[in-house]
Structures are given as structure tokens and as C-alpha cells.
Amino acid sequence: MEIESEPVAAQPERSENEAPERGAAALKELVRDDLNRVNQVIIERMQSQVPLIPQLAGHIVAAGGKRLRPVLTLASARMFGYEGARHVNLAATVEFIHTATLLHDDVVDESELRRGLDTANAVWGNKASVLVGDFLFSRAFQLMVADGSLHVLRILSDASATISQGEVHQLLTANNTKTDEQAYLQVIEAKTAALFSAACQVGAVVAERPEAEEHALARFGQGLGIAFQLVDDVLDYSAEQRALGKRIGDDFREGKVTLPIVMAYERGDETEKTFWRRCIEDLDQTDADLEHAMALLNRHDCLTDALERAESYAADAREAMTIFPDGPIKRALLDTLESSLVRTA
């Protein structure tokens, strides 16, 4: 059975004086060579005779961050002992789809900073960001067409359609306190979890695993994606985060309706509802309002309840993985899930 041949020994060994990595960092370390190849493909495939394209694309790819999605594709394939090269191009495809989405997101959100760097739209303008985003989408499709599997094409084109529907849906829930829990969960399932899920599933497809295993990995990615996003939403109101010197309250200042806000609005009395509408819908707010918002979120247990919801999605993701035998990559995937629940950034 291929599963036992996880090629971890082929990866570079850790030197003794390095601390062992946890969570996503440990997972990344296990597929480090593959990830270097993914970065190479990304650089090659963002080239164009039009020099603005690699400039702008390079900026967003660098600012895009942790490469969590392509790492999921690489790790999923390697968990099954896959020894080919298809997972590298498909991981690059997944990152291109993600990066295109980020470019358009920043235009739509009128963001000026991403991970502490100026956004592409802040540097080159909205027009270039829209069009280079389209280019990266097209490149993603070229890469997956070159892979040649209609099954993979179906998974990733479906994920793309789901993401864009989620983006439009999010536009309608933004600054809208009438958003209910179901609508919020639909948005993050579409916007975040669909690509996590597809990224994992594709790893099983290239390793030619049976449908049940493919779907188990898709379900793992789905649960991980939702849990990841829910924790992200909670962190934006976390007093512990602020104690660590992290910036909090960005979602509040933008009037984003995340699960804690949905819960606080539902559980609040009329005075509180009026407060939320003023801050979130009218964006009429001060720094003191953020303090009051955090107090209300705690009074109604919204942060702990949102984390509990995250834990229930994580439990489903964990459950999905039980069909796979133990091994270092499986352990690192599960550890990535656990770390996403307790992370501080």
C-alpha cells in the first residue's frame, strides 16, 4: 500500500539546535523541497511580455503569505507516497487562484495594507489589480489544463465558481447586521473553505486514491478552512492578542459582520442592537466603541461560542482523517488543524 511510503526521509533533516516546528510550519517543513519547486513554477508562470504583470503579481505573491493552500496540496499527495510531479503544478495553480482572489478582494475592500505591506492596489491602482488578477486566474486555468486531468479541472473550476459566489454574497452581508449565522457560514464555506477543501482533494486525485479517500481529504480541508476562518474572526476581538502587541479591531472598523457580531446582535437588547447598527452599518464609531463592543462580545459569550463552533468543524475534519493510517504527514496535517484552533496570529 502506497500510504506507507511517505517520502519524509527524502526531505532535508533538521539540524539539532533548531526547535521543532509546530502546526503549519512543521507541515511546510515536511514538504520544503516540493514547496521550493512550487515557488519556482509561480515565478516562471507569472512572467509576461507586459512587465507590469510580473511586478504586480510578484508583489501579491510575496505579500500573500504562508502558502498554506499549496502546502495542503503537496502534503496530501505526499501523505499517499505520491512520487510524481503533478502536485507541484497543481499546488501552484491553487496559489494562483488564491492570489487572484486576494488582488480582487483588496480592490473590493479598498484595503491599503496586507500583512504590513502596501496592497497592490495601493501601489499600482485598482485597474491594474483587477486586470492582473484576471491574468492570474487565466494562468491558473492554463496550468491545470496542462495537467490534463478533467477530474482535477472539475474540482478547481467548481471551487473557483463557489469562491466568486461567496465573494458576492459577502458583499451583501458586509455592514449588514441582518446577516444570520447561516448566511455567515455560507460565506466562509464558499470564500475560504472551498479552496482549502479543493487543495486537499487534488492531492488525493494525483495519488489516484479511491473516491472515499478523496472525499475524506476534501472534508478535512473543508473543516480546517471553516475552523481557520472562525478563529481568525475571533482573534480580531481578542484581548490576549492586544496584550501581545497585535493590532485588533480591523474587522470592527470596517464594519465586517463576522460570527461574533452575528451572535452579539441576536443576543443583544434594543439598546445594544442600536449600538451595533451605528458602528457596523453606519460606521459611526470611536475607539471607545471598540472597547464597548469587546465587552458586549464577552458578556454574551460570543467569542467562546464562536470558538466552540470552530472546534465542532475541527472535530469533523479530525473524524474525516481517521480512515488514513498513522504517519508523519497525517500527524502534521492534524497538528495544523489543532494549531489553527489555538493560534495567536
Add this chain to the structure above:
Amino acid sequence: MEIESEPVAAQPERSENEAPERGAAALKELVRDDLNRVNQVIIERMQSQVPLIPQLAGHIVAAGGKRLRPVLTLASARMFGYEGARHVNLAATVEFIHTATLLHDDVVDESELRRGLDTANAVWGNKASVLVGDFLFSRAFQLMVADGSLHVLRILSDASATISQGEVHQLLTANNTKTDEQAYLQVIEAKTAALFSAACQVGAVVAERPEAEEHALARFGQGLGIAFQLVDDVLDYSAEQRALGKRIGDDFREGKVTLPIVMAYERGDETEKTFWRRCIEDLDQTDADLEHAMALLNRHDCLTDALERAESYAADAREAMTIFPDGPIKRALLDTLESSLVRTA
């Protein structure tokens, strides 16, 4: 040979008191039943649980106009006597790619009107237009994945990448009098001709024609697309158009650098170059400047020379079609080409 079985008799007959259609209208008439099916697929596939999507998509699909690109796919397939159904979905795919491009174009150009209707961005805002454009791109890819031909997928994903590169390139040539003829032609080859070409080629692919015929149709579409765009650019400065009551000078007012402007700038003396830079780069212009611009374009034969250039691309398109036997659809395709050279709108 399948070519002789062009199913024209299957199309509804014209009643006696209708004037015979010419050009694109005649071509459309020949594939009218197919085009009705394409419109049906478009309506079905723009549906979504998120109601803003069909609203906005419906608006742009309606405003998008003449359905010339899907008609090219339908006609190309039917010219070979193709009797299947794949050309309908692929024609819808081509129209979705075109429509997504229009949505993003209108955002980038800050347009408020398209064919006399408010643009989608004017009605629903830029954010919704960007995201629904992404949705239509994704739907296009889902449709072609459902078709299942990797060859078709390669043609259309390559065309998409070419279009988006052309769009970024155009952003760099806009309001830039340093644009030379080569750069201008590269932009319209990428932005307009690539999809015309792919639309025609796909018709040959579904009819399973040999590579030489596929490439002949691609070349026809390429020449038609460039000629079409060049004539469009000339019409914006046409005194005859104005005499017919048509609005002219839009490109001038936006500072678009089209072939007539490239030629006039190259051929102008220093005073004229200063004039063009003021009007096109600084957008510092009055109605009298449009009159002066038209006088300069005529003095340097820029409109007639640009039309001559269009004619040379049309000649190449005509030449490409010589390998096909005569028939009503071939004649209508060629007539579409001729009409594009002498059209007045």
C-alpha cells in the same frame, strides 16, 4: 464530406416581405435556432443562490450586444455540417468570457454607459462588477470543463490569458502618445482578436476537422477581429458617422491611443505633437480640439491608412477561407468580414 451537409434548410425561412440581411445579421439568421439555445444556456448558467449575480449578469449579457463571438462558434461548427450539441455550450462559454471582460473593462475605464444603457458598475458599483465578472469567468471554465475536451480547454484558457495580458498592456498604452504601431497592434490582437480567433477555431474542433482547417478558421477569426477593431477605431473620428447623427469622439475624449492617433502623432510636427500630448495625455481639451484632431487625421491620411491596414488583415482572413468549399455559411462568414469593413456602426 460533411461540409456539404450545412443544415441551412433546418433554419426558419425568411418571409417574403423581409429585406435580405447582410453581414453579421445574415450570419446570425443562419444559426438562429442554435443562438436561441445559447441564450437559454446563458440564462440557466448565470443563476445562483445569490440573487445579485443573475441581476447584474443579466444586465451585462443584455447590454453586451450582438453575440458576434458565439455566432462565430455556432457558424464555424455548422459550416462543417456539425449536428451535435457541443457548439451551443461552447458558444455560451465564449460569450461568458466576453461578458466577464466587458464587466471588468467598464470598471477599469470608469464607463457609465454601454450601448446607451447604464453600465453595471454605474448601477451596482465597481465591487459587484469585479466579483460578478469573476463569477462569469468561473462559469465559463465550468462550462468548458463539462464539455470535456482538453483541446478546447487549451484554446480557450490560452485565449483568456492572452486577453488579460492585452488588457494590462492597454492600460499602459492608454493616454500614452509614445505608443507605437506595434504596441497598438499587439493590444488589439490580444484584447479583441484572440477571442474571435478562439471562437472560430472551437467550431472546427467540435466538428473534428483536421488541424489545417482548424488553423484556417483561427486565422480567419484573427483577421476578422483585428479588422473589426481597426474599423471601430476609425469610426470614432468619422465625419460620415457624425452626418448620420452618430456620436463620435468618445475615444478622443478618453485619451485612447488608437491606430489613427499613433499615425498622426508619428507624422505630426512639434506643434502637432504638443497638441496631441495636451489632448491625449493631459486630457486638457475642448470640442474645438476634436475638430482640429479630425483635420489633422485627414491631413496626414491617418483614417484612410488605418482602413487600409484593416483591409490587409481582412485579406488574410479571406485567404484563410479559400481551403473551404463554397456554401451558405462560408459565404455569410465572408460577408460578415466584408460588412465589417464598410459598416457604419
